[in-house]
Amino acid sequence: MAPTLVLPDPIERAILEAARASAPRECCGILGGEFAPGASRVRSHYPARNVADEPRTRYRIDPEEQLSIFERLESRDEEIVGFYHSHPRGPPGPSATDAEAAAWPDRSYVIVSLEGSGGDDNAVVRSWRWRDASGEGGQFERERLERP
Structure with missing residues (x-):
């Protein structure tokens, strides 16, 4: 069964707004809440400065x-649930650069694509879990987003 990330609508909207405001630069930040390898729940988000x-x-x-x-x-007795960033001109999936930089096994990596798939609002939000059981490199696994 695919891992799940519970992402409340107000937090998703805030991340989308940050992505739009940062374009053409990538926005980034950290997600806090309740972490579990199979299902995590976001309770807070912390925008951060992109110094790439x-x-x-x-x-x-x-x-x-x-x-x-x-x-x-x-x-605040919260755990690190994961991270988020935007792809202003790219797909909502992890890039090779994202995989090279991933360092938190089992954490969520939420990606906002501003190109999306058409329509008036082209933004798409997807989430991925970084799986690295061997410690010698890993891969992203698509994660189910649950929006309460």
């Missing part, structure tokens, strides 16, 4: 900001 050398095609969360967010999550 090529922010139009890559993302990198500022390391100091990431540490600060992790400390805030801990103080």
